[in-house]
Amino acid sequence: MKKTLIIILISCNLVSYSQEIILSENVKKYYQLREDINQLIIKSNDTQDAIPEVIEKYEYLFKVSDKDESKEFWSYANFLARSGNLQKAVEYYEKAIRLKKKTADDFDSYYIKNKLFEKDTILYNQKKKEFYKIPVTYTATELELLFEVKQLLAADQLARYYHDDYLQYINCSKNILEYVDSITMIKWVKLIEKYPEYSNPLEIDSWAAAIISRHIFTPYPEFWLTYFEQKEREELINGYGYPKGYARTFDRCTIKSGKEKYSYYGEWDDDGKAANPDKELINKRRANLGLAPLEEKKSSPYEFFITY
Numbered sequence: 001m002k003k004t005l006i007i008i009l010i011s012c013n014l015v016s017y018s019q020e021i022i023l024s025e026n027v028k029k030y031y032q033l034r035e036d037i038n039q040l041i042i043k044s045n046d047t048q049d050a051i052p053e054v055i056e057k058y059e060y061l062f063k064v065s066d067k068d069e070s071k072e073f074w075s076y077a078n079f080l081a082r083s084g085n086l087q088k089a090v091e092y093y094e095k096a097i098r099l100k101k102k103t104a105d106d107f108d109s110y111y112i113k114n115k116l117f118e119k120d121t122i123l124y125n126q127k128k129k130e131f132y133k134i135p136v137t138y139t140a141t142e143l144e145l146l147f148e149v150k151q152l153l154a155a156d157q158l159a160r161y162y163h164d165d166y167l168q169y170i171n172c173s174k175n176i177l178e179y180v181d182s183i184t185m186i187k188w189v190k191l192i193e194k195y196p197e198y199s200n201p202l203e204i205d206s207w208a209a210a211i212i213s214r215h216i217f218t219p220y221p222e223f224w225l226t227y228f229e230q231k232e233r234e235e236l237i238n239g240y241g242y243p244k245g246y247a248r249t250f251d252r253c254t255i256k257s258g259k260e261k262y263s264y265y266g267e268w269d270d271d272g273k274a275a276n277p278d279k280e281l282i283n284k285r286r287a288n289l290g291l292a293p294l295e296e297k298k299s300s301p302y303e304f305f306i307t308y
Helices: 002-010 027-042 050-062 068-084 088-100 110-116 121-133 142-167 167-194 205-218 221-225 229-237 241-256 279-288
Strands: none
Touching: 002 229, 027 050, 027 068, 027 205, 050 068, 068 110, 088 121, 110 121, 142 167, 142 205, 167 205, 205 221, 221 229, 221 241, 229 241
């Protein structure tokens, strides 16, 4: 497995990430608005009082943003439904499905039916029937990529649950995982080369992207540093990233790979074992990303990152 990984990594030039990232003030303001929404969403898990403000922030985001915010339509629709505005909610569920951000299967869920539409099951059943009739069309290239990504996900899942069906091979699980992971990385690199129009070709299937990224980036941090750091850096600078997520993944990957002794941004420090003693420098770097200083840094049990 280690030999395979080394071959993958030396097959291309390693990215230099020594240049400091300094975001423009406009980009920082945009990310702050997104972070305000994230914090309100977290707050809404504990109190219904935050829901009107979440909706208001989303509507402001849609109004002022010059980016495609359609990936947020589903979440926005959920909050509209939680507020009782079911008619407007179904409009945005439909928009998300037509834009291929979600599917009718996503609408056909226990949570939406029995929690959000509990008071109007007639509307829910009517819309569910309509949503399943919406044609989901893909180009030939998209279909080919989607098929290849689903194959990667199937292999990933088979490797991780193989011993559930074949208990006699439970001692082989580690070897099976390492073998499948090595193949996944090789195929992932080929997809990057084959579909250069995608910053990450796995994102054609959001579930596959989340699962495979977690399973690969966590044990193989060099893979993220080699193939994704530069892309995510550029997206971050241009307002298409997530500063906190980038900083945390960067910290973890550079520390776990041995490229940095201390936390670079203070988002991940291996439970204090890699805490950077130069807090002034860390706060300067955090300010350049629009992140709050260390002394104001907050964590939440509701936050989720693909790497651990």
